[in-house]
Amino acid sequence: MTHHSGLDLVLDFLLNGITHATGWQILLFTLAVTHITIAGVTIFLHRCQAHRALDLHAIPSHFFRFWLWMTTGMVTKEWAAIHRKHHAKCETTEDPHSPVTRGIETVVFEGAELYRIEAKNRETIEKYGHGTPDDWIERNVYTKHSALGVSLMLVVNVMLFGVLGLTVWAIQMAWIPVTAAGVINGIGHYWGYRNFECKDASTNILPIGIIIGGEELHNNHHTFGTSAKLSAKWYEFDIGWMYISILAFLGLAKVKKVAPEPKFDSSKLVADLDTLHAVVANRYDVMAKYARSLRSAWRDEVDQIRASSALGSGFLRSSKKLLQREPTSLETSQKQQLSELFEHSTALKTMHEMRVELGAIWERSHFTSDQLLQQLRDWCARAEASGIRSLREFSMRLRTYA
Numbered sequence: 201m202t203h204h205s206g207l208d209l210v211l212d213f214l215l216n217g218i219t220h221a222t223g224w225q226i227l228l229f230t231l232a233v234t235h236i237t238i239a240g241v242t243i244f245l246h247r248c249q250a251h252r253a254l255d256l257h258a259i260p261s262h263f264f265r266f267w268l269w270m271t272t273g274m275v276t277k278e279w280a281a282i283h284r285k286h287h288a289k290c291e292t293t294e295d296p297h298s299p300v301t302r303g304i305e306t307v308v309f310e311g312a313e314l315y316r317i318e319a320k321n322r323e324t325i326e327k328y329g330h331g332t333p334d335d336w337i338e339r340n341v342y343t344k345h346s347a348l349g350v351s352l353m354l355v356v357n358v359m360l361f362g363v364l365g366l367t368v369w370a371i372q373m374a375w376i377p378v379t380a381a382g383v384i385n386g387i388g389h390y391w392g393y394r395n396f397e398c399k400d401a402s403t404n405i406l407p408i409g410i411i412i413g414g415e416e417l418h419n420n421h422h423t424f425g426t427s428a429k430l431s432a433k434w435y436e437f438d439i440g441w442m443y444i445s446i447l448a449f450l451g452l453a454k455v456k457k458v459a460p461e462p463k464f465d466s467s468k469l470v471a472d473l474d475t476l477h478a479v480v481a482n483r484y485d486v487m488a489k490y491a492r493s494l495r496s497a498w499r500d501e502v503d504q505i506r507a508s509s510a511l512g513s514g515f516l517r518s519s520k521k522l523l524q525r526e527p528t529s530l531e532t533s534q535k536q537q538l539s540e541l542f543e544h545s546t547a548l549k550t551m552h553e554m555r556v557e558l559g560a561i562w563e564r565s566h567f568t569s570d571q572l573l574q575q576l577r578d579w580c581a582r583a584e585a586s587g588i589r590s591l592r593e594f595s596m597r598l599r600t601y602a
Contacts (some may be wrong), residue, residue: 245276265338428442480561495593498548
């Protein structure tokens with residue numbers, strides 16, 4: 201009788217663990233622990249460690265380090281170094297995980313392997329991994345025994361839920377490779393919408409950043425890499441920023457930097473030094489608005505181009521996309537395609553050339569403020585005298601930056 205009772209207890213433990221949790225309870229537990237992992241990645245690894253956008257108190261800092269050791273096995277120095285290199289070499293062959301150079305399928309389905317390969321590159325770790333934790337527990341536990349934590353997590357899950365704990369553990373282990381290494385690094389540079397015309401291909405996947413902690417707003421992040429807040433528009437929500445705000449309110453975090461928000465003075469008729477400084481500070485917003493003006497000019501011109509040329513619809517569709525691209529990133533064949541388009545539209549040619557000139561204003565660091573202001577005023581005067589409706593309207597708005 202005792203033998204059967206002991207066997208029953210073992211079987212009961214294997215089937216139900218010590219919690220006897222229902223399926224719904226196990227699902228809610230899985231969602232909760234994976235979300236905590238996401239919060240740890242975006243708040244601690246990404247915004248705090250890689251970009252220094254905030255400082256964390258020792259309590260949340262040590263909690264996130266321990267939790268990520270248990271649920272991902274990632275080493276803080278390696279993660280920060282690889283991510284910093286991604287920003288420094290974005291969309292080049294040296295970028296550890298760019299779908300532009302490696303292909304979208306490779307990054308989405310093999311993103312975790314790309315991370316592991318780059319983690320073995322000691323030059324990357326030493327060059328980009330500075331300033332990350334280097335205390336006794338980091339050296340002797342978290343880094344030295346990075347696989348121990350996830351093994352302990354497996355034991356905990358099996359004890360809690362029996363054999364179903366294996367499934368919970370498998371989901372936890374796959375969560376970051378799928379969401380961060382695959383979705384953010386892949387889709388976040390391939391598909392979505394863009395608020396800002398930064399030089400890389402980053403996109404915002406969704407305006408509501410909950411599932412991946414706000415990292416869905418990837419174009420915003422690449423534009424303002426050191427901002428602790430990833431949302432930029434009124435309709436965007438960054439749950440990671442909500443958690444940071446709560447921690448800051450409790451005295452457990454200190455925000456160091458957020459992205460500037462453009463302000464306007466509609467009474468301004470002439471650009472002054474304040475306008476110049478505001479335009480330079482908000483240059484990504486400026487270029488995003490210019491891209492919108494380009495789309496407006498395209499709508500005004502496309503029917504005339506179709507009527508006066510033999511350019512096919514495929515050529516026109518791809519040309520429209522090329523007009524939105526950062527001019528300096530265009531390849532020779534793409535520049536030739538735009539040149540062919542410009543033979544049939546002086547307005548689009550002017551818009552393209554004026555975009556290049558505008559972007560050059562904030563790159564001329566050797567010029568004095570007065571010289572740059574004169575260039576900005578000359579640019580506005582030519583834009584408003586161009587006869588191009590969308591360019592004139594853009595210039596009038598540009599003068600109101602304050």
